[in-house]
Amino acid sequence: MEAALIEFSKRGYDKASLDEVAAIAGFSKGAIYSNFTNKEGLFLSLMDQQIRERIEAVRAVCENLVPMEQGPDAAGVVGRQIVSALAADEAFQLLFLEYVAHAARTSEVHQELSDRRRDVRILIADAALAVLGSEHKLWERTTPAVFTIAILALSNGLGIERVATPDDIPEDMLAKLIGLMIQ
Structure with missing residues (x-):
């Protein structure tokens, strides 16, 4: 979630990239998709947290x-x-x-x-x-x-x-x- 916070804060929702979230977190993009359906799901989970x-x-x-x-x-x-x-x-x-x-x-x-x-x-x-x-x-x-x-x-x-x-x-x-x- 910290990586998502960094990416969404830096680029905003529209320009944020799941590739970049994965890179910041040190995970593969597949690891992100294994936990979240899409960018919206990650964003909503981040905001919920x-x-x-x-x-x-x-x-x-x-x-x-x-x-x-x-x-x-x-x-x-x-x-x-x-x-x-x-x-x-x-x-x-x-x-x-x-x-x-x-x-x-x-x-x-x-x-x-x-x-x-x-x-x-x-x-x-x-x-x-x-x-x-x-x-x-x-x-x-x-x-x-x-x-x-x-x-x-x-x-x-x-x-x-x-x-x-x-x-x-x-x-x-x-x-x-x-x-x-x-x-």
């Missing part, structure tokens, strides 16, 4: 979240806790965009993506509720579900902006924006 890893990272962070304490940086602390679970590198961001575009055109893949995104949203909403508490003033303005969609939209949007103009988007921008939302 990457998304599963991020879901597990979110779960792990959620299990260790510290309830919001009082203080001037309390919102920033919560923002950083949530951001640590959502961290994505440029390679993943580019692959994820291709995956979403592919899913939009392929109904079976779209359903898998929808299911995974729901799982992530539920985890983050539960974490936000646990960290902020059920009486937090944020819940007077919105619900945990809507807050989570806003966080993911910001995360994805900032990820795209970071790919386009990396020097313009500070690493801590998402944490700061989440902090502003929950003040």
Whole structure:
């Protein structure tokens, strides 16, 4: 899978070559085909693995979240806790965009993506509720579900902006924006 990640990240889905994946992995092309039906199968397996890893990272962070304490940086602390679970590198961001575009055109893949995104949203909403508490003033303005969609939209949007103009988007921008939302 590491070889597939390298090849798909470097060339994108359309230009990626199973020959090159095999060469990077040190396998024959036949070895790739013995595990995957085609390039799409390998790509979808790679994305499934990457998304599963991020879901597990979110779960792990959620299990260790510290309830919001009082203080001037309390919102920033919560923002950083949530951001640590959502961290994505440029390679993943580019692959994820291709995956979403592919899913939009392929109904079976779209359903898998929808299911995974729901799982992530539920985890983050539960974490936000646990960290902020059920009486937090944020819940007077919105619900945990809507807050989570806003966080993911910001995360994805900032990820795209970071790919386009990396020097313009500070690493801590998402944490700061989440902090502003929950003040």
